[in-house]
Amino acid sequence: MKDVENYLIQLQKNICDALTKIDGTAFRADNWTHAKGGGGKSCVLQNGHVFEKAGVNFSHVTGDNLPATASAQHPDLAGRTFDAMGVSLVLHPHNPYIPTTHCNIRFFMATKENADPIWWFGGGFDLTPYYGFEDDCVHWHQTAKKACDPFGKDIYSHYKKNCDEYFYLKHRNEMRGIGGLFFDDLNEKNFDHCFDLAKSIGDHFLPSYIPILEKRKETPYGEKEKAFQCYRRGRYVEFNLIYDRGTLFGLQFGGRIESIFVSLPPQANWIYNWHPEPNSQEALLTDYFLKPKEWITL
């Protein structure tokens, strides 16, 4: 378990270092402890040159005597002590041509005397563009596939499908973004196999995102594009507050609010009954990009 923790702490550092280099702004780090056990470190950059708000969280919380309701899927968790740790990040750039992105790698383990430990990995990464570009989507999914391929030929398509299904706003009948990878309850073959796969996904986040960021960060934009970004960010808020399991778990668990909500956009707008002009770039987002697609075979 210490290996997982070390990896996650290093992953947080690597990502913050890379983003700082791009932005020219340092992250502010807040260490915190949780009353029930454990704690974390939240690294946040606000009003940088590239990022309007970037939050990269590490947390490792512990507890004992899990309630029977902790997981319907794992009734044998009841009464165990547990460790839940993870890195979770959301990046909200200023420039509406750079997509918002989210990445998460997490590990859960519950132990009890005289019983095998119960554990699993979860996480993934996904992309939420405001203005869609096919080559960005292809690059994103190709890199995601590269992360998975050494571990089995069906893994990418399985995790991609999970991702399309998970990041979905039922009340809008709309995907949150163009997907990526999503996995949960990963416990197969053996621990090393699972840990290596989780690490591979974690390590492929920067190579998936940075080239897109670099390609789009100088694209000029005006008030219209910024307004569209703020409007679309409303969907991000809706998803995170209504559906996101990590967010809702954090709220129920009594997690550190400022760390949980660092994922929320710096600004989001709701305009009554607004719709983009037909066939505009803005309309293309929902009409074309936010439909599940096999991007890598386009």
Place this chain on the structure above:
Amino acid sequence: MKDVENYLIQLQKNICDALTKIDGTAFRADNWTHAKGGGGKSCVLQNGHVFEKAGVNFSHVTGDNLPATASAQHPDLAGRTFDAMGVSLVLHPHNPYIPTTHCNIRFFMATKENADPIWWFGGGFDLTPYYGFEDDCVHWHQTAKKACDPFGKDIYSHYKKNCDEYFYLKHRNEMRGIGGLFFDDLNEKNFDHCFDLAKSIGDHFLPSYIPILEKRKETPYGEKEKAFQCYRRGRYVEFNLIYDRGTLFGLQFGGRIESIFVSLPPQANWIYNWHPEPNSQEALLTDYFLKPKEWITL
């Protein structure tokens, strides 16, 4: 039931007329129908002179064969046809010195052959200031009390307590606003008594709110006050998307999204780990005003 519908339609009209007179801007009215039965009329004013976004909805939806899960409190609802109707409004003014407000009057009735109808009224009104003024809170609660007093001496304190408990953000340990009235499942004495009480609350909304609006609408404000308003509006979004039963019912029922989300603020900001200066007007909001208080006896 037709009487209730007529009252609600008239209430919507009275409120829109009064607000238009103040703002100098007409509401846009959208009539809509629901696939499962019924429909509504959403009246919305955006970017007016006083209101940044004001939505006053009327809806009357119907259905048959209620699922057994429709209400844990009313298992005898199963298999009945139902009518659910209401007026619901949220006003988001430009000026941060004018509070945001919400009012709702609703009626539910479920019928079945050879059985007594099951019905109840619900609703209330509550106030969410950004900058607190004691005299506004006292006026607000005095008028709320006036609405209830003819119907029983304990009604105001009962509905006020409900309101304090309902409009509460558990994850922030914070009230949404300074309260008002909240009632649900109102079915006591007889239909006329309940209808008259619901009407009295509906009719007292404008006299509760307008004097506060008039008193504060010329107060000068700058970027700092606007930023604080947008920051606090984040709490409004959090409440409506995480807790509000009406919003969540609407989403589950597959209601008209644009009408349901007209309650969301035109702009909301989330700033990581921001806290007001101690003892500032901004700090006073949470430290003093957003604590349950017996405003009318202050």
